[in-house]
Amino acid sequence: MSPVKHKLFAMLCVLTSAMVWGFIWYPFRAMHEMGISNFATSMLVYLGAAAAGLTLFYKVFRDEFRFQPVLIPLTIAFGWCNFSYTWSVTEGEVMRVLLLFYLSPLWAVFFSWVLLKERLTRTGWGVVALSLVGCAVILYKPGAIGNDAPLSHGYEWLALSGGFAFAFGNVLSRRAKTLPVAAKSACIWFGVASMGFIGLVSRGQLGEVAAMPAVGWALVVAMAMSLFATSVVSQYGLTILPATQAMTLMLMELVFAALSAYLLAGEVMKPNEWLGGALIVGASLMSGKMTHKPAAAQTPAAEPSA
Numbered sequence: 001m002s003p004v005k006h007k008l009f010a011m012l013c014v015l016t017s018a019m020v021w022g023f024i025w026y027p028f029r030a031m032h033e034m035g036i037s038n039f040a041t042s043m044l045v046y047l048g049a050a051a052a053g054l055t056l057f058y059k060v061f062r063d064e065f066r067f068q069p070v071l072i073p074l075t076i077a078f079g080w081c082n083f084s085y086t087w088s089v090t091e092g093e094v095m096r097v098l099l100l101f102y103l104s105p106l107w108a109v110f111f112s113w114v115l116l117k118e119r120l121t122r123t124g125w126g127v128v129a130l131s132l133v134g135c136a137v138i139l140y141k142p143g144a145i146g147n148d149a150p151l152s153h154g155y156e157w158l159a160l161s162g163g164f165a166f167a168f169g170n171v172l173s174r175r176a177k178t179l180p181v182a183a184k185s186a187c188i189w190f191g192v193a194s195m196g197f198i199g200l201v202s203r204g205q206l207g208e209v210a211a212m213p214a215v216g217w218a219l220v221v222a223m224a225m226s227l228f229a230t231s232v233v234s235q236y237g238l239t240i241l242p243a244t245q246a247m248t249l250m251l252m253e254l255v256f257a258a259l260s261a262y263l264l265a266g267e268v269m270k271p272n273e274w275l276g277g278a279l280i281v282g283a284s285l286m287s288g289k290m291t292h293k294p295a296a297a298q299t300p301a302a303e304p305s306a
Helices: 003-023 025-033 040-056 057-065 073-092 094-101 102-115 122-138 154-175 181-203 213-241 243-250 250-267 271-289
Strands: none
Touching: 003 213, 003 250, 025 040, 025 073, 025 154, 025 213, 025 243, 040 073, 040 181, 040 213, 057 094, 057 181, 057 250, 073 094, 073 181, 094 122, 094 154, 094 250, 094 271, 102 154, 102 213, 102 271, 122 250, 122 271, 181 213
């Protein structure tokens, strides 16, 4: 395959991943409406993805996997990131959830500073400002009180915490350079499955898995295979494409989500959500140039301008 075809295929892989994540809320919500909790759905879907991953990448795990302490916080962070996302879109407004989730570059600033000793550039300060203004615009409701007040809904907090966990997991992943990609993917699969299992046990609802109808099992298998395939093709695309181009294509998730939310759930974004979303998307597109690396890690030629 020629370099041009490689790049086109990589772009298709990232766009496919964005499309899957833009539509994945719907089967999770369909399961919820059948009376199957997000805890059960998440546990079963990600156990299925884990089974497929361990089968396909068995040799990688056998030859390259070594336990490292960072796997524990990485599993918790990536597990909560994906679990809170599916939980919040099950119960809340799809685009509101996604836009709050996409505040993750803002949280990445703090974690990059603490864990990687990276300093904000002027572009980084712009990302922080745009993210904060975008969040304020989305949440602002003049005179709103009670259930209409900003952050008065649980799903909004779930979305914010999911973006927070996503940023933390990504910074940890960058720090754990020796971990194979397959091991990092396994952190997602087992992390989400564990969150679902803990939720079911704490609520005494393990029995709902046995009572799940055949259509529910069919959806679980379809979602598990879709998410597993998405994780594989997205990793391929992200290794080929420049980071800025990959980020631009990944943001197509918002377009697919807006379209699916309108067509499948009749959700229409309000003007303030469009404006806040545009600010957050702008911040995300700038996020690749947010920080300076530590001086000790740079050569003189790579020293960024102030």
